[in-house]
Structures are given as structure tokens and as C-alpha cells.
Amino acid sequence: MTELESLARSTLLPSFAGDAPPDWLLREVDAGLAGVTLFAINGNMPDSAGLAALTGALRRAGDPLIATDEEGGDVTRLAHLTGSPYPGNAALGAVDDPDLTAGVYRSLGAELAQAGVNLDFAPTVDVNTVPDNPIIGTRAFGGDPALVARHTTAAVRGLQDAGIAACAKHFPGHGATAVDSHHEAPVVDADRELLARRELVPFDAAIAAGCRAVMLGHLIVPAVTGTTPATLSPGAVALLRDELGFTGVIVTDALDMRGASGRIGIPEASVRALIAGADLLCLGPRERRDSLASVIVAIRQAVEAGRLSVDRLAESAERVRELKAWLTRPASSAADPGIGIEAARRAVLTTGEPRLTAPPLVIEANAPANIAVGPVPWGFGRWLPADDVLRVDPDDADAHALATAANGRPVVLVLRDAHRHLAQRALATALRSARPDTIVVELGLPIWRPPDGQYVAAYGATLANTTAVAELLGLTARLS
Incomplete structure (x- = not known):
């Protein structure tokens, strides 16, 4: 060489x-x-x-x-x-x-x-x-x-x-x-x-x-x-x-x-x-x-x-x-297992009093993948039975059918960067028209939000972010 x-x-x-x-x-x-x-x-x-x-x-x-x-x-x-x-x-x-x-x-x-x-x-x-x-x-x-x-x-x-x-x-x-x-x-x-x-x-x-x-x-x-x-x-x-x-x-x-x-x-x-x-x-x-x-x-x-x-x-x-x-310098630092969830809890933004009183139907709106993020799992499935979480394509979703599928249960609609995706905003508007009590959860940037009603923004879709929202809504208590 x-x-x-x-x-x-x-x-x-x-x-x-x-x-x-x-x-x-x-x-x-x-x-x-x-x-x-x-x-x-x-x-x-x-x-x-x-x-x-x-x-x-x-x-x-x-x-x-x-x-x-x-x-x-x-x-x-x-x-x-x-x-x-x-x-x-x-x-x-x-x-x-x-x-x-x-x-x-x-x-x-x-x-x-x-x-x-x-x-x-x-x-x-x-x-x-x-x-x-x-x-x-x-x-x-x-x-x-x-x-x-x-x-x-x-x-x-x-x-x-x-x-x-x-x-x-x-x-x-x-x-x-x-x-x-x-x-x-x-x-x-x-x-x-x-x-x-x-x-x-x-x-x-x-x-x-x-x-x-x-x-x-x-x-x-x-x-x-x-x-x-x-x-x-x-x-x-x-x-x-x-x-x-x-x-x-x-x-x-x-x-x-x-x-x-x-x-x-x-x-x-x-x-x-x-x-x-x-x-x-x-x-x-x-x-x-x-x-x-x-x-x-x-x-x-x-x-x-x-x-x-x-x-x-x-x-x-x-x-x-x-x-x-x-990089050969001595350095010592221990991971802090609690700091991530602490930060995520402090970041959560709410409008109204978003709290579940019964097991919900959670509707998660897919968004185009960000190449930098890659195929990392997200959502609320870990806290709910599989039948209680629907992952939908907002371009094809029927808000009336989704409201009917809830069968009287509370509805949680999960969005990611709704400000960038017209179909997500349209789904949120239509679903809230059918079910005004729908809780809207934003896992991206809270730039767009419904004009009223119950709203939660987490500023991210990580495990820490979704855990903080799940705690707020009472999903984690329900699981335990």
C-alpha cells in the first residue's frame, strides 16, 4: 500500500x-x-x-x-x-x-x-x-x-x-x-x-x-x-x-x-x-x-x-x-434511565382537558416516511389490544365509518405533522364533525391544530413521547 x-x-x-x-x-x-x-x-x-x-x-x-x-x-x-x-x-x-x-x-x-x-x-x-x-x-x-x-x-x-x-x-x-x-x-x-x-x-x-x-x-x-x-x-x-x-x-x-x-x-x-x-x-x-x-x-x-x-x-x-x-481522554458518564420520560412529559402541550373515561378506539393516520427517520415503530399499540388501534391511510379514510366503528367509545386521532399533509387535516376535521369529543394527538410539530376541542401535542413520535401522552390520557393505568 x-x-x-x-x-x-x-x-x-x-x-x-x-x-x-x-x-x-x-x-x-x-x-x-x-x-x-x-x-x-x-x-x-x-x-x-x-x-x-x-x-x-x-x-x-x-x-x-x-x-x-x-x-x-x-x-x-x-x-x-x-x-x-x-x-x-x-x-x-x-x-x-x-x-x-x-x-x-x-x-x-x-x-x-x-x-x-x-x-x-x-x-x-x-x-x-x-x-x-x-x-x-x-x-x-x-x-x-x-x-x-x-x-x-x-x-x-x-x-x-x-x-x-x-x-x-x-x-x-x-x-x-x-x-x-x-x-x-x-x-x-x-x-x-x-x-x-x-x-x-x-x-x-x-x-x-x-x-x-x-x-x-x-x-x-x-x-x-x-x-x-x-x-x-x-x-x-x-x-x-x-x-x-x-x-x-x-x-x-x-x-x-x-x-x-x-x-x-x-x-x-x-x-x-x-x-x-x-x-x-x-x-x-x-x-x-x-x-x-x-x-x-x-x-x-x-x-x-x-x-x-x-x-x-x-x-x-x-x-x-x-x-x-x-477520543482517548478519560470520560465517565452514566445513562440516566428516567431523564427521557421526564423531558417528554414536560414537553407535552394540551388544549382542553384530554382525558379518557373509557377504553378508546385509537386511529393513527399514516404519513409519508422521512428517509432520515427510517422504519422506526411508533404509535399506541403497546398500550391497547390490537383491535382497538386502527392504522389508516388518511387519503382513503372514511370519517363517518371510523366514527361508527368506535361504537360509542372515546376516539383518539393520532397525526404526524398535520400541517404538511392536507389529508390528515381533512380527516381530523371530518372526524371531529362526526365525533366532536375526539381527542386529537399530534406527534409531529403542532403548527396546525383544530380550532377547538381536546388536543395533545408531543413534539415527536418516540417511545418517550408516546409514553408521556399515554400517561396523560390514562392508557398506561388502564394497561396495568
Whole structure:
């Protein structure tokens, strides 16, 4: 292996399938691969003991970064089979207690450390200013830059107190978009002055808090990046390095996303990201042995063609080494098993006096899947017999038939981001017309709500969020 190939490997985070690292990956780790990204959809997240065994095997092969997207809310990898025991950022922002936010992230960090993960692609520090944002939503602390900034500070300190490297994302800010960068690169039409007082405020806070990494988003910000996504933009890196003063590791969002590589392919996107100044390349969940080899070849060819300098690669390799050295610091933090439900309870918003007096019929309205969230279970089925919970497609649901099916029982209608989905709002209006006593529960952002009646908003669909609502309605007492 040449020095150039070694430098290339030191910038790469591929993925793999299964609950044990394959031999090819162990050889790559031994050869100096920067690390890996773990994905639940790849089967990398078995139970806690299995995950610890997996990360232990990787660590015995070398000194890898072991990264994942564990935001602790709707986007969870550790708890992908059950839903997170922690509410997400929207709930924490609604409570607006930075000490609570720090405690939640410290406990989450302790769980990551126990599992052997050392780099968390969190917190999300986007300022969610577009209600129709399809990818951020409950992942953001809110829409006020100052609020997001103070909770960013708390989240970074909490994670890093537990010895986990935090990675603030998605620079320079994904909150003012109505397009999902998994499909195409959104355009944020904001001038430098607006960016400075809105999108960049939480990133300033993250840097001041000592955040070890920042993730570039696949966002076109003409005032900074021209027509190029930030992931591949020297202008975005210069803004982060030269103007905000960030000296840590710059990570790319997954390069398999169409917003980065849809027109040019992952090897070329990897080369352009390195040329722009990124240090660590997250390749994506399906980018494994063959993709890794292709990217290394593309990097070597870019150096040979004079497009990418060895010095640029060496800078990134050194920053990655510094991050790994930081991770050797002693850190001790224990998970707090009660803090998640405490935070979720404090976040619940109610109108009227929503309380059940008899076993209900719970109607859960499906919503289009958020790719970042993935197939994580949600809802109230754990507290009720199967026949008492109906999961419906709101486009096809018949409100009158549902009201009849309740047969006089109380009705609970569960929505997710009703403000983004006309069919959910129409179903809620029609059902409440038929049954004015219907309790409406919102598990997304409470931007739309019925004009009157009983209403509950949880700011998320996690296990913690739904447990808090179930307690409020009396479902948990009924189960016991």
C-alpha cells in the first residue's frame, strides 16, 4: 500500500452489512481506514450486547472512528426496534431548559460509549424556519436562532462530557428548505447577512462549545456556494474555517444522497469534497467494499492528475488523527434511565382537558416516511389490544365509518405533522364533525391544530413521547 492510498483511507467512512464486521473491513481498519458508519438498515444495530461485540471487534483491528446518526428523537439507531427512550430536539426546545437538554444528551452519550460508538452525527442544529420542511421538522430545536443556539451548546457539552465526539449538522443550515437532499440539492436563497443572523448562529455556538466535528449538508446556498452543494464547495468550507474559525473535522453528509452525487457519482463526489476541504467522507449505507475501492482509485487518479494535492489529503489525515487522540481522554458518564420520560412529559402541550373515561378506539393516520427517520415503530399499540388501534391511510379514510366503528367509545386521532399533509387535516376535521369529543394527538410539530376541542401535542413520535401522552390520557393505568 502506497502512502497516497494510506492517506486516502484515512479520510473514509464506508459501511457494511450485518451484525459483525466482515474480514475485508477488518483488513481495511488494520490498514488505516478512518472508520465506519453504522446503519440500522444494514443490520449493524443488534441488541446492546451484540453492538458492543461488533464495535469491540472493529477496535481490536485498529483505531477506527465508529460513527452513527443517533439524534435521540425520531432519528434513532440504538433504539430503532422500539423507538427512542429520549424525546428529540423539538420537544427539548419546547421545554427550553438547557440543563435538561444537556442531561438528555449526556445520558445518550453514555449509551453510545457503552456500545462502543465514539462519533455521533448529532446534534442537528438547523433553524427550522420553513413549516413544510420535509427532512428536519422535529429534528430541530425550533425556529428561533437564539433558542437553537443555547440548546446546541447544551447538546454538544452533554455528548462530549460522555466522551463522544459531537458533529453539528447540516452546515450551513438545512432549516429553510422544502426539498429533501436525499433526492436533490435544495436551494437556500439567503444572503450573507441573513445567514449570519439565522443559519450560522447555532454553528457559532457549537464551535464555541468545542464541538469536535461539523457536517456539511448537500445544500446550494448561492451567496456562499454558487451553484454547487456545500458538501463540494470551497466557499462553504472557507466560511466555516476562515469566518467562523472552526478548526476541527469537517464531515460530509452521506455521499450516496442525490443532492451530492446524483449527477457525478460517488467517487467523483468524494474527490470534489476533498478538494473543497472536507476531512472525513461518509459514503452511505450501501457503499461498502467495492465503493471503497472505487473511491480510493478516484482519489489516487485525482492526485496524479493534479486536481487534488497530497498536502490537502495530509491536512485531513492530521485532523482525523487529532480527533482520535481527543477520543482517548478519560470520560465517565452514566445513562440516566428516567431523564427521557421526564423531558417528554414536560414537553407535552394540551388544549382542553384530554382525558379518557373509557377504553378508546385509537386511529393513527399514516404519513409519508422521512428517509432520515427510517422504519422506526411508533404509535399506541403497546398500550391497547390490537383491535382497538386502527392504522389508516388518511387519503382513503372514511370519517363517518371510523366514527361508527368506535361504537360509542372515546376516539383518539393520532397525526404526524398535520400541517404538511392536507389529508390528515381533512380527516381530523371530518372526524371531529362526526365525533366532536375526539381527542386529537399530534406527534409531529403542532403548527396546525383544530380550532377547538381536546388536543395533545408531543413534539415527536418516540417511545418517550408516546409514553408521556399515554400517561396523560390514562392508557398506561388502564394497561396495568
